[in-house]
Amino acid sequence: MERLWQDVRFAARSLSRAPALTVVAIFTLAFGIGANTAVFSLVNTVLIRPLPYVDPSRLVMLFETRRGDEHGNVSPHEYVARLA
Secondary structure, X not given: OHHHHHHHHHHHHHHHHOHHHHHHHHHHHHHHHHHHHHHXXXXXXXXXXXXXXXXXXXXXXXXXXXXXXXXXXXXXXXXXXXXX
16 A cells, blocks of 8 residues: 555656646646547437337337438328328
């Protein structure tokens, strides 16, 4: 345990001799930790956490097609109008 404290004191003395390097190292660590947290949050939300639906495998997406071209999503109003 004494060896650990010696290493910590040595590291502190070394970093205090080069303040610019210390600032760069701290900002680099902060940026890396922040980026890692942001990416994990995104992956967790999009890929890991299940969808908040009873049976997500039954979800569908409808597209409108005119003369072979897809024109985007179908609005609920258009869907109901085509059923009638």
